[in-house]
Amino acid sequence: MSTGGGATEPRRILRVRQSAGVRRWLRESPNAVVLLAIVVGALTGCGALVFRWLIEVFTNAVTGFDEYPGRGPSLRLPGLGLWFLVLAPVVTGAIYGPLVYWLAPEARRLGGTKESSNPYADHGAGVTSRITAVKTLGSAITMGGGGSVGREGPMVAIGSAVGSAIASVFRIDSARMRLLIACGAAAGISTAFNAPISGTFFAMEIIIRNYTTRSLGAVMLSSWTAHVIGKAVIGEAPLFPMPVMHADKLTELPVFLLVGLAAGLVGIVFARSVPLVARICDWVWRGPEWLRPAVGGVLLGLLLLALPEMYGSGYPVLANAIEGHYGLALVLVLMVGKIVATSFTLGIGGLGGVFAPTLFIGAMAGTAFGLIVGELWSDASSPAVYGLVGMAAAFASAERAALTGIVLIYELTRELTLVVPLALAVAMAALVARLLRAREMESEMREVITAAAVAREVPEPIPITSSPAEAAAALARSPHNLLPVVDGEGHYVGCLSSHDLLEASGARVTLINGLITHPTTVPPNAELREMLDTLAFQGGAPVLGDDGNLVGWLVYEDLLARVYPS
Structure with missing residues (x-):
């Protein structure tokens, strides 16, 4: 009499083969990218909206406003008057400080837009979900308590983590993983600014760099998917109210070159001040890291008491400046104040x-320039025009994304007469940034970069005696798709990739011996050219010492970060 077990086994094998077939199609089919891009865009759009809601919740809990207008007492704590500005960053710092320290100290390193996206090429879903969750919650608390930072970086981090997680789940190769990360970053910017074209250009300029029509299409699809979701929830309201403006005077065009020069230099100053202040805070602080945001919050609160306009992202204040509600002196104070406030917020651990x-700093620089020009030339364009041009120029120099700066301002304003002034100012700002960057690189390249200086710690190796199931578990825990294999004495014998292991899932493999590959290795003294040649054909490279043992693990992103530090 049959027990039915004979029929169950073939069905189980069929399901396993069907699952493997779906995974193979997602990894290898060009058409699969379309589906994955839509999924990444949809999930990122939803995640970004949740993050935006969290910021409003925490800001409202402290101030009584969804976005603090930069003046007046808290509606929640009216008895404190403006002194709530001192209390808010201290209390919120006491909340997010321990949260970050105990759950994800790595989140502190992901402060900018580039930093929020590029590292995810090296991490798997198990790492990025933790870091991103902590960064999302911590950022919302930081901004709710007056931290002078923006929401766009965390939104990019959310999208990048979504792309990385999906790529890791389906064991997609590093090239497609980078594409999905770019899709997520584009979706994050699209949701943040209600600007899908800007999201596309941002991802192509910052992450993809060298792209094809297929990758452009995937990124654009993801960005528009997130835009549709955001539009359905929050509508088409602009980032801030835009005054009526025109920039159609040919005689004024040379002036915009000077705006680009000024705002570009200010953007570079800001980009350098953030890591500089962080290093100073590291040097000064001697207490426990989890307490640092609360103690630093006292000084941040005093700064907010003196200049309440620095509270949060500052978009209401930016709108007031663009609309001409501030004089020249106050605009300049706000520009310098934002540089100090943002640098200090991040420096204390925010x-x-x-x-x-x-964008805020560039808008203040441009508006100040416009106010001066308006005093000297009665027929000049409004300060709003100069403020918006300054926004694009500062972003182009600080983030090295010229096209994104131009497209973003056009998408926000839909004013065609701004395109030529934007192009001139951004070109000048990008040129200044490039010239300054070239001088830095000449100095940096005098120091020889070796594999030993760039390599990260060796990932946990797989014993050669492991079964496929044990190897699969090790790969699932690891942020890498390729892991070293060692013999019984701990000596390096090769590598095992998740792709090769998955391909062998239908065969009767009991040990991983036959699946081991031998990727090109590099010695500790390998220099830049050798490392580039090796990494051009593989996602990672083992660094082997003279005795043949592993001393490090080299990945492309670490090499880029060393040659082109942000």
């Missing part, structure tokens, strides 16, 4: 992005 502060 979480958030620098995209919005960069």
